[in-house]
Amino acid sequence: MAEALLKVDSVTKNFGGFTALSEVTTEVKAGERFGLIGPNGSGKTTLINCISGTLTNDGGSIIFDGQDLQGMKAHVRTAAGITRTFQIPRPFHSMTIIDNLKIPLEFVSASGRAQTEIRDEAMSILETMGMAEKADEETSGLTQIELRKLELARAIAAKPKLLISDEAMAGLTGNEVDEVTQILINFNEQGMTIIMIEHIMRAVMQFSQRVICLDAGQLIAEGTPDIIQKDKGVERAYLGV
Amino acid sequence: MAELIIKDLVAGYGNVSVLHNVSLEVEEGSIVALLGTNGNGKSTLMRCVAGLIKPTAGSITFKDEGAEIDLISDSPKQIVDHGIALVPEGRRLFPLLTVEQNLMLGAYRKAARERIDESIEFCFELFPRLAERREQKAGSMSGGEQQMLAVARAMMSVPKLLLIDEPSVGLAPILVAQMIEKIGELSESRNVTILMAEQNFNQAIKIADRGYIIVHGEIAFASKDAQDLADNDMVKSYYLGA
Amino acid sequence: MEFLELLINALIAGILLGGFFAALSIGLSICFGLLDAVNIAHPTIIVGAAFCTFLLNDLLGIDPIVAGLILTPVFFLFGMGIYSLYYQFFERQSAEALRGLAFFFGLLFIAEVVMIMIFGVDHRLVSAPYIGESFTAVVTGMTFSVPYRLLAAFVIAGLMTLGISYYLSSSYFGRATSAVHQDMMALSLMGADPVMIKRIAFALGLATCGLAGALMIIVIPIEPAVGRFFIGNVFAIVVLGGLGSIPGTLVGALILGIAESLVSTFFGPSWAPAVSFGILLGVLAFKPTGLFGTGDTR
Amino acid sequence: FSPSAQAKPIKVGFSMALTGALAGGGKQALEAMKIWRDDINSKGGMIGRQVELVYYDDQTNPKNVPGIYAKLLDVDKVDFIVSGYGTNLIAPAMPVAIDRDVVFMGLFGMNNNKKWKYDKYFQILPAGPDPAVGFSYNWFEALKTFKPKTIALLSADAEFARNLKEGAVKNAKAMGLKIVYNENYPPKTADFTPIVRAVNAKKPDVFYIASYPNGSAGLVRALAEVGTEAKAVGGGMVGLQFSGLMAGLGPNLNGILNYDFYVPEPTMALYPGATELIAKYQNKVKTEGLKTDALGYYLVPWAYAYLDVLGQAVNAVGKIDHEAIAKYIHATEFTSVVGKIKFTELGEWSETRTIVVQYQNIKNNDLQQFARPGTRKIMYPLDIKTGTPQTYNSLR
């Protein structure tokens, strides 16, 4: 069995008096396709905010690749190999699409390399996303799905060991969902560990090797997609009947 | 009781035309689903009805209690005053205002102000989570919570015609079902006419009376009833993963 | 005993001065805090109102505060006009509020020149029975004196703050005003005309200049450029209180007023600006959105 | 020489504060200078040539001054330069003048030549060889009647006021006064009552104030409101000589003991022609509808005088020879609308002639009362005194 790439140990997060995460403990193994589900407001985004460093957890510890992330800034975590997408896309709107990709390439994965190489690299990522012909366009003209793809492409450009995708498929049609799922699976096959947060069950279950479910900030179930789908708690809190 | 009739609508952004001769009807008290893959113009159509985009040709007529109102020349404010509300794509909440303040703003139009207490109660009943979080800033709510607030806020204006752009985006499965159910209830209990763009076909079909499929800015298929829609080949290939 | 007397007097003076500052800042708190219009010309427009007060007082013998009241609707209309220009030429094209700064700098210069051409550059004052007089109370051997002109400033500023913040928090218009800079499109979906809301709110902000101008000429001598003196102060106050919070502005003004008065009394007035702006920096270091800020960091 | 060269006018160039903080003074000065131009031209001009003024607005910003003087000398080719109004606007012009080795007349500068030691600089401010000290010397002489032991000093945090106060500290020490309060206030101060209370808490016998117009008005009011036991209050309050402030402050001024340069008291006859000049100025303001100081006592005679000295010197020398003109000015005692003038080595006045006035009998806010004798009585110098100093409180 592969090593645990990410260890989340009793992570707690409060907003004022409200507890968004309470002692969440889990592990993600290297190379794994990992699903994170849970009802709205259960703390999924909060958890990955804590992992990626946009929030600091109030309690517990997060260990990535043997390294304690406590006190580590977000960009250092990115350099260490954790990248996330945002639930609501946040492109660098004053730049072209390819320049959006150049940022993580230049600052993380291809730091110090020549500009031409960086551009080639960015182009090849855009190609895998099917967005190559839009490389030099502004982000303002993009459709929802294109924005989502850009969000993913930019994250992938950082060449993360662990990619966290926060609802990359919300609002996409069935075919488009399949398309994005396939992209993620391809990257996983190249060795990238991926955490997928999604409410589209078809995608999560098809994609994930293992799934955890949060409810009201607590971990309520963990297991293979099959087990999760049959779990009574998950059904009650999340899936409905 | 309200009815919406769109004829030969042409609209777009700048020089790019997105809708080409779209005609569509939403009958009194019905729920009509608008289907179509991304970027085909569903949101654009809704924006036209709400007055956010000025169409270049065609007509939009709103029939209400015998009156026939031409919406093309009306401002968004006038359109809201007629009793038409839009739940926009991307929610567009006021992130720095609290849940309650967002709701209150929903009742801005004169006709809605009188019924504000009743409306708030209704919304809190519809989405109890909002009642729990009435003092929280909308911007710090989770994605799904924001979606609930967006629908609730539109309801605050006591609309006769409600346009909903993708109500179930980002909702947990259990909530998708609930949300669609609530929309169905809404239409019944409050007698609201509803035009709804929705990607989750399986859910939409549960409440929709009819539907349209829009492809590249043109109506590719107009169904007579729900069954008609479910049987359509395009629907099968887009949504049912055939 | 003597110390206590000084201290209490200093506190009273600080509170009154804070009231004066609040009167200067309230309008800006609306234009800048709620509408994102970086109206750096605000103090200069107040000077304009002060000159008008001077004229009314000098030519017609109208009491300055009454003159301020008369000017309020005039400045409301003026605000409507200015906003229409700002919108027409600027806001409609660009969303970046800070670019508006250049616009308002321009407005500041233009306003100053107009005043120079109409009124000249000499200092102006007004007279009224209560100017130069104070209410004196002797309590347990300590003498407290409250200058009427500052008392007037305090009372009027307090009433303005209460009135405006009540109106904004309880009316539909007020709620729309606090939402308008967050999402204009969404607001129009609520059935409010965002441009109209902004125009009225901006005009309301400038309407406060009427009374603020009257207070200004009661408190200090004015000349066309004197508005520049207060740019730092009014922006500091609005930011200290937190953008978007009218009561916050009053609190910010009181804090700066009291700080200035205490420093002037006990440490030498020369250090007052360093202390006032030091307080601002200190607060921002711990609360980056000001005391009552809404949490956004525009 | 040819008659056409003869007819070419002599140009006198300068920068003047027409906008910005000192514009009030600057505009007043400019009008006086225009009167001088008309006067001299009507008398045949300088060495038989008409005089023309060339001037630019320095916006009260020293940064603009070097460029303006370079333009005047090199592009406009003026024959003479004189300064703008005030120390910090004279200073940046000094190197330009020195560089070109031309006579440079200054208006209300303090110690501008102390470091340069330039032999062609002369300035008009009747404050004696050491202007900072000389400025308040008479004030301290005047208040000897009160036999003070302690003094409080306050000045605006600005160039002129701080220099005045430094001079006052020297005078106070020379008189053996104990300094119980010595602070500065920022020019933007809005409320002065805390300062006045802090001063009162030190119970000074006299209170020396060096302030700018804003502060002067604020302090006068705060003193009226809070009151003080100090016997003499004032000294270096700039702005109380201006029409707008005098009229606006009205009775609140009573009791203030301040410096002045020229007041409409009968004993001021030693300034020949000043009364006529001021009448001319006041008439000009009225007829031309100028938006400058209505009375013009503060700067008009002095701005007139610094050109007058230049004009007299040029006419005496008979040609445009800066070396000779400077020598002549150094050697001569001039008589102008500000009385007799003699310059020191560094171009300052050889004796101090500031007058000390006390505001008395002001009943209302009517401006015209200040144009008549009796509201600003001269306390010092003794040869022209029209009253004796009374305590501040006795006049309230």
Place this chain on the structure above:
Amino acid sequence: MLQRYRFEIGCVVALLACFLITQVELNRFYYFAGFAILQYVLISTAWNILGGYGGYINFGTAGFLGLGTYVAIAMIQWYGAGIIEQIIVAGALAGLLGLGIGYITLRLKGVYFAIATLAIAIVLETFVNNWDYVGGAAGVSILPPRTPELLGITIVDRKGGGIFYNNKEWLFFLMGALAIASVWIARTIEFGKLGRGLNAIKDNEEAAECMGVPTLKLKLIATVISGALMGVAGAVFPSYLTFVDPPTAFNLEFAVNSLAMPMIGGTFTWIGPVVGSILLGTVQQVAIVTISSEINLLIIGLLLVIFVTIAPHGIVGWFMKKNK
């Protein structure tokens, strides 16, 4: 090859031009006017590094400039330091101030940052007002050396023998060199990693951080460079004016111009501030000696309003749009 180094060659040519101008005896007015304009090129270029690239609006330009000015004065008072020493130390200390400001205000965004920088400028001015060693509020006058030397070479000697005939020519050249250097620095930043990182910060700071951009570090570097350049611009002031008091050194004008000039020119590229400051600076200089009344201010006011309305992305942005 030539194509590639076009900008560098341009810099050298500009520098040579500055030097040649000092060698032909022009009307002296042009040196003074030129000095003022070049100083603004330097200031607005410096401002734009943080404000234009990084989106952090610095309202406290006057603070950095004033600091530079007063460091120079203190050094002159202390041991009669030469101008190059003044520039280096003033630049270093203003850079340090930038570092300090960066740390104090690192959590602040948008207008909160702008007002905080303004506050720092006011605090600094208050300190200088009370610091009698450098003249305090009373101001101080500086006597520039008659024949300044640099590394043993006489720079200025009115009798010939020095490189420059006169101090003003020397100061003009020096300011030209500094301005060109600042433009070179700004351009290097713009086309480098730092510039792209700052751009990402401007667009969305949180996303930038998550994409591996060390936002704090970049902001600090930008604040330090920007501050140091402003300090350098201030350091030349005492020698130019020979008398400095705090209102002059901490003038509001600096805050206005340092912001208005890049905005008029265009904030997203190095040439914007250069165009803006040359344009507005020239108009200002010309207006002083032509219109020379309050109308002066009116014209500047109208210009500001007209430019931001006609060209919301600056002149450079306007041209680029036209060419598209």
